[in-house]
Amino acid sequence: MSAAINRGSPLGTAPAAGGTRPRIEIDNVSLRYFSSRGETQALDGISLEIAAGEFVSIIGQSGCGKSTLLSIIAGILEPSRGSVLVDGQPVTAPSQRIGYMLQQDYLYEWRTILDNALLGAEIQKRDLKKARQRAIQLLEKCGMGDFIHHYPRQLSGGMRQRVALARTLVTNPDVVLLDEPFSALDSQTRLAIADEVADVLRSEGKSVVLVTHDIGEAIAMTDRVVVLSRRPGRIKSQHMIGFPSHPQGRPTPFEARSLPEFNGYFSTLWDELDVHVEG
């Protein structure tokens, strides 16, 4: 199994070497959906490959179908055409290899933090004793070790999103999908959490697909930025992101924002997005 061979380097800057199968293969995916008002072409012929350990972001204007694409990768939406493979296996239903982090934490208020983190393990009927150990480890890693017996309402937005990250990682998925995971946070918390999340995900060697409408966030967090066009969503362009001026080559998202390369990428992507301010 290729999954066992290539867990992805911790730094994850280099795409998989030639001959190794990409972790995610999105092949010519289209989605058309129907309602009583008519039919909508949401996505049109999307093809994309993501290597193990690679961080890829998808940006585009609201309504371009970027969240829809994530739902298809996650297996909760079926494409009208095309297919998604993870490690060569087609995704047709939610897979245990894929973790999904939504726009808000959606912690269950009747469960403690620890029990919230264990939700996935419970649903997938994993060994709960082991899962509990891993959940506690992850919560500690996310700085939530002192709060495992608290209830969600006792935590701030940033803390809740950290718990959501731990919940996503407890079942140890190879791929983590992030659907604007910081959009509900205030701007300072957002920067801090982006750093922590990127750090945790890189240290766990995950492949990451981040959907965002925040150009800066995409540049700062990921190795490659994919720009989607307006509806119907097609891939407009792709941009490799690198920071040669940084001594380790891989700055934290926060550091990246102050490096000289950042502004260049920003203005390129800004032009690509073709943002029109209306009204």
Place this chain on the structure above:
Amino acid sequence: MSTLDLRSVQSTIPAAVDPAILHASGPSPAYLEYLRREKRKTVLILVSRLLLLVLCLAMWEVAARTKLVNPMLTSYPSALWPTFLDLAENGKLGLHTWATFKATMIGFASSMCLGIAIAAGLWWSDFVYKVLDPFLVVANAMPKIAFVPIFYIWLGSEYSVYGMAVSIAVFVTILAAYEGFRATDVNKIKLALTLGASRGQILTKVVLPGSVPALISALKMNIGLSLVGVIVGEFQSASEGLGFLIINGSQVFKLNIVMTAIAVLGVLSGVMYLVIARIEAATMQRYA
């Protein structure tokens, strides 16, 4: 007012990590004064409630004694007391109260279980819900008391009482529970789906626990309605219970017995309601 602003800000800070609550220096005089004022308000409300009760009883007593109303028809509080003692002493009152309480609990528990199970079924299949919806609405609006004689014939004297309680309470439970199930945040369900949850798991891990507040408000309506069902059932068929005592007392024109039974009924429903309110308070802490 600046104090008001401060409080509203504090309430948004999670209690566990709230640095704004001052512990070290002890409460300030202004804070103690605030606590005293709150306490006084609570006591005043309690005293006013008691006064209102005493006033009503006193008006009843005076009106009957001065023959403003016919005491034969209304009886009066001080005449009820000996009746109460008499009934309590020969054990009848306890027996009848227990019978009514037991029947209410049976009706309550069955209609809760049945109602939640049916609501879960409706949640499970939207098709079934759409088919059954008009029937449920009509069944809920129907005056179930019309069925008392039929239930008596079908179910016999004991079970017709339970049947009445269930038929009165179950439809409200179904509708309230279903509303609660439907109101579950779709994103919480989506989250469970991304983790690979089956429909059954979504029901047991998201929808049911998430609907506890709705289920508790169903509980509150249910307990009162079950009691109504039991009393009405006892009017027709029973040889025991407070409903029987009321019908029996009125047939032999012993208004003292009727009024005493009604008073005990009032206390019984009050106590049951308080117990539910306690359960509600304990549970809702988690759902704030």
